[in-house]
Amino acid sequence: MNINKMVISGKERKLELGAILCKYCGCLIGTIPTNGVKKFYGVCQSEPCQQLAKGGH
Numbered sequence: 058m059n060i061n062k063m064v065i066s067g068k069e070r071k072l073e074l075g076a077i078l079c080k081y082c083g084c085l086i087g088t089i090p091t092n093g094v095k096k097f098y099g100v101c102q103s104e105p106c107q108q109l110a111k112g113g114h
């Protein structure tokens with residue numbers, strides 16, 4: 058069927074993906090498929106953010 062091809066080629070900008078952002082530095086950690094565009098927050102692998110995530114003062 059041609060429908061699948063049209064969907065793929067039409068998905069250049071409107072990706073229905075949830076973006077996982079680092080809540081400390083705001084960098085993009087990854088994406089997960091969601092129903093609609095959403096944002097999630099996690100902690101990236103960088104050392105300052107890992108330190109903050111541990112709650113160390």
Ligand SMILES: [Zn+2]
Pocket residue numbers: 079080081082083084100101102103106
């Ligand atoms: Zn970070």
